[in-house]
Amino acid sequence: MTLSTPLSRLALVATIFLTLISTALAGDRALLNAIGYSEDGRYFAFEEFGVQDGSGFAYSNIYLIDIAEDKWVEGSPYRVRSEEEMTPLHVIRAQAASQAFADLEAYGIVTPADMIAFQADGEPEIDETRIAFNVPGFMGPAPRDQMYEIALDIFKAPSTEPCVDYMGQEPMGFAVNLTDLDGNTDRIYEDGHIPKSRGCPITYRPSAVFMPFQSYSLDHAVLLVSVWAHGFEGPDRRFIVVPL
Template sequence: MKPDAERAASDRRGSARAALAAAGLWIALVAGASAGDRALIDFIGYSDDARYFAFEEFGIQDGSGFAYSSVYVVDLATDSWVLGSPVKVQAEDEAEPLWQVRAEAIEQARGFIDDFGLHTPVEIAALTGDGVAAGDGKSLEFGTPPIVGRAVSDSYGLRLSTFETTAATACVEYFGAAPLGFELTLSQGTDRLVHRDASLPRSRGCPSDYRIYAVLMPFGAATLSNAVAIISVYPGGFEGPDRRFLAVPLGF
């Protein structure tokens, strides 16, 4: 075969291989679009002064099938994790049950729970459960939970919007799309911006969407001074978009 013909044949083979690889990647992404790791959440509580808030994020990891649990302790005054948080535990094989991994994570976080006095229960002011079909998760209307025999007081609205931003992770190279940040606005007559992302930290990964999940308050609270919005975030995962959680202080 002449050199030019050899090069042409080589180019055709290379193009065919690239097309097959692209098709395989597309099939994997489509097949995994609903097969990501959807974490669940458990609310641990507030500190006695309501400055600190803790929650557990847990589930079964996509790809490996290993159980995991992460305990986050958030300083609501600085909108940041406390030093040493999150506490992360992951099973070493599929035989280790989720309940056991969760128990180990809580035990490892016991020092934080005791040191920060995370003993005040959480009151759920509003919750959009995973089985709720209506809405896009970008808005939520709620009020202050009532005392027995009284109607809900006050009236608030949360609005979430997303936008392209930059991240510490190479999202375009990994997932072919820029990562999304989010903005959260609280309204009661007038709008107040409570959060807007800049460049995303590496811990956020490469999000493709966000949804409002819940609004929480310390037990017995009458205002939003120490309230927290729980936001579902969907970073790219091994088998499709995963679901993780963020806690955003509404009052500080």
């Protein structure tokens, strides 16, 4: 799949660079930028970015995910990290976008990602393991009388990382339960083994739900989960995708 027109290329570049001049707050709490979907909804791309605690190095990681197979596409993620503290975050993000551009173009990532639910970090008095939402309608906001609900279960899980030796704490895994509009609940994801890429997780939080722009079903919807893991100066936040 390729982008055949200058406007298509321009749209993709604009999507990637839309928020390049923004900066992360202090601490290694990665921020999230949803880049978009392929036209058929099979592929989803997003960026996590921020400044590492301890070193102060800026970083940007761009992920391109095959939703149908629930895995990264070959070559993903595209990671760039500064080698000195003076390199601005927007420069690192531009480098990561440039590195990922050819594959984002090849997979046709041109459809905007519609954020239909979000848990902000500063939001008070919420259940940090749950998020409720509905699919927006044709003629206005999403109905509120019936809602989907996502609930996370968090539990100790095996890992290849010696987390107890390093941190004195067993690593935590998670599972995702999705309740539909009729009240039926299915477990749609459950950790069996924590991958090395997560490090030593402490906890998880459902952060956002995305679906392709002008989509009216959960066929290609994804949940972005915040993963809080042990870092150099405290918990670090990264993101993972769970297809719904």
